[in-house]
Every structure is written in C-alpha cells, then in structure tokens.
Amino acid sequence: MPSPALAPAAGDRWALFLDIDGTLLEHHKDPTGVVVDDELRTLLSNLDRQLGGAVAVISGRSLASIDTLFQPMVLRAGGLFGIELRLSPDEPAVAAEEPPALAALADRAEAELGRAPNIVIERKGPVLAIHTGPHPQSLDHITRLAKAALPGLPDGYRVVEGNVGVELLPAAALKGDAVYRFMTVEPFKGRRPIFIGDDVPDEHAFESVHALGGISVKVGRPEQATAALHALADVAAVRAWLGDPQFPLLDKLVRREVTEAAEEAAR
Ligand SMILES: O=P(O)(O)OC[C@H]1O[C@H](O[C@H]2O[C@H](CO)[C@@H](O)[C@H](O)[C@H]2O)[C@H](O)[C@@H](O)[C@@H]1O
Numbered sequence: 001m002p003s004p005a006l007a008p009a010a011g012d013r014w015a016l017f018l019d020i021d022g023t024l025l026e027h028h029k030d031p032t033g034v035v036v037d038d039e040l041r042t043l044l045s046n047l048d049r050q051l052g053g054a055v056a057v058i059s060g061r062s063l064a065s066i067d068t069l070f071q072p073m074v075l076r077a078g079g080l081f082g083i084e085l086r087l088s089p090d091e092p093a094v095a096a097e098e099p100p101a102l103a104a105l106a107d108r109a110e111a112e113l114g115r116a117p118n119i120v121i122e123r124k125g126p127v128l129a130i131h132t133g134p135h136p137q138s139l140d141h142i143t144r145l146a147k148a149a150l151p152g153l154p155d156g157y158r159v160v161e162g163n164v165g166v167e168l169l170p171a172a173a174l175k176g177d178a179v180y181r182f183m184t185v186e187p188f189k190g191r192r193p194i195f196i197g198d199d200v201p202d203e204h205a206f207e208s209v210h211a212l213g214g215i216s217v218k219v220g221r222p223e224q225a226t227a228a229l230h231a232l233a234d235v236a237a238v239r240a241w242l243g244d245p246q247f248p249l250l251d252k253l254v255r256r257e258v259t260e261a262a263e264e265a266a267r
Pocket residue numbers: 019020021022023026027028029030031032034058059060061062122124129131132133164165167199
C-alpha cells in the first residue's frame with residue numbers, strides 16, 4: 001500500500017512537465033543523432049489526452065529542434081530552458097536571436113575547439129552549448145574557458161555545467177520560471193505539477209514544483225545531489241511510469257532521502 005504521503009490525493013488533477021534528453025530519450029554523442037520513436041509519440045499523445053492537454057516538454061533544446069525531433073507532433077514546450085515558450089500547440093515557434101557578443105564567442109569556440117574529438121558546439125541563439133560527452137577533463141577545461149568569457153557577455157549570463165557539457169545561458173533561461181508560466185494558463189491552471197528531469201538545469205524546476213505543491217522526479221545519477229524528492233532509474237523507467245495504466249501512481253517512484261547538505265549542493 002502506498003503511504004498516505006505518496007498516494008495522489010483524491011481529486012488531484014495533474015500537469016506534467018518533461019525534460020527531453022536523458023529523461024525521454026537516451027543520450028547520443030551527437031545532439032542531432034537522437035531519434036524519437038513512434039512509441040514515445042504514442043505515449044505523449046496518450047498522456048496529453050489523459051491529462052486534458054496539460055503536458056509540456058521543458059528542454060534546453062530550441063523549439064525548432066524540439067519540433068524537428070517530434071514531428072509531426074507539435075508539443076506545448078519551453079525551449080532554451082524556458083526562453084522560447086509555446087503555451088499552446090497553435091502558437092508558431094519564434095526563434096530567439098544570438099546576441100553579437102555570444103556570436104563572437106561561438107565563432108572563437110568553433111575555431112579553437114570545433115575539431116577536438118568528442119566536442120560538439122551547438123549554437124542556439126541566446127544559448128551556446130559546448131558538449132564534451134562524459135569526459136571530465138575536457139569538461140573542466142571548457143568550463144574554465146566559458147567562465148572566462150562571461151565578462152564580455154550581456155549581464156546575467158551564467159555558465160551551467162551539466163552532466164555531459166557546458167552551456168552559457170542568459171538570466172531568463174530558468175526551467176522553473178517556464179513551469180510557473182504554464183501553470184498560469186489553461187489547461188495547466190489549478191492542477192498539481194509533476195516535473196521529471198535528469199540534469200543540473202532541472203533543479204530549478206524541481207524547486208518550482210515544490211513551491212506549487214507538486215512532485216519532483218530525478219532521473220538516474222543517484223549519487224548526485226538534488227532537490228528532487230523522487231527518483232526513477234533511467235529513461236526506460238520514466239517511460240514505464242508514464243505508460244502505467246495507473247499513472248501517476250506515486251508509490252512506483254523511489255522516494256529519495258534528501259539531506260540538508262544535498263539540498264544546499266543542489267542550489
Ligand atoms: O533539457 P534537456 O531536454 O535535457 O536538454 C539538454 C540538452 O540536451 C541536448 O544535449 C545533450 O544531449 C545530446 C543528445 O543526447 C548529447 O549529444 C549532448 O552531449 C548533451 O549535452 C541538446 O543538444 C542541448 O541543446 C540541450 O540543452
């Protein structure tokens with residue numbers, strides 16, 4: 001039997017927010033190499049029907065990249081960590097622009113690092129990603145380079161070191177803010193949010209769903225500090241949970257022990 005704290009309250013209506021890479025899709029060394037299978041499309045359509053449309057992906061990918069991946073589906077989405085919002089599927093995808101100072105940095109990064117093995121540079125308008133793959137040494141080096149570039153960028157830019165790369169993000173790129181924005185509009189309004197994510201930028205969204213009385217689910221990396229209160233082992237476990245006829249039965253999630261130190265480290 002689920003403990004009372006883990007059982008969905010009667011009458012709860014849910015809103016579902018999903019990270020993409022590492023949550024719905026397994027990683028691939030090339031960001032353009034991932035493929036959305038029809039099983040995932042069917043899963044998302046079923047959830048969309050089940051939750052009255054209160055389903056959105058919130059990703060570091062641009063809306064254009066999300067659309068290319070999921071076509072012909074057009075999802076409610078927060079692209080570029082929430083900078084590019086599509087609150088309803090009939091809104092066109094508008095791409096955010098690359099500021100000149102970031103363009104200059106991206107040009108330099110492409111010239112200096114573009115040929116290095118395992119490094120992939122992804123220009124996404126106001127966000128620049130330098131993917132290293134799971135190679136800690138190059139990750140340290142690239143993080144230092146990215147931090148050194150901050151003074152030349154518009155105010156508020158920050159470096160986020162993720163599991164397999166570094167991203168330079170403007171101040172407005174906060175996944176939790178995207179969750180808040182969705183929660184102000186139909187069909188999300190008044191529901192209880194669930195956010196599922198696997199990486200550092202997802203921590204902000206975990207905090208937001210907590211503030212909204214929702215459920216946070218961290219995927220994989222059990223050794224990593226996180227604010228999330230629940231866990232799923234991997235992409236397969238995420239898909240199995242989402243596809244369970246009893247979704248969202250919370251006792252199928254692993255309840256995380258969150259220590260003060262872990263919460264602090266996740267901030
Ligand atoms: O917020 P997410 O949906 O998880 O997106 C985060 C980034 O995902 C992609 O990069 C990562 O996945 C790639 C494909 O597996 C991999 O090649 C890369 O090394 C990873 O960093 C995407 O390309 C980025 O734009 C997203 O920000």
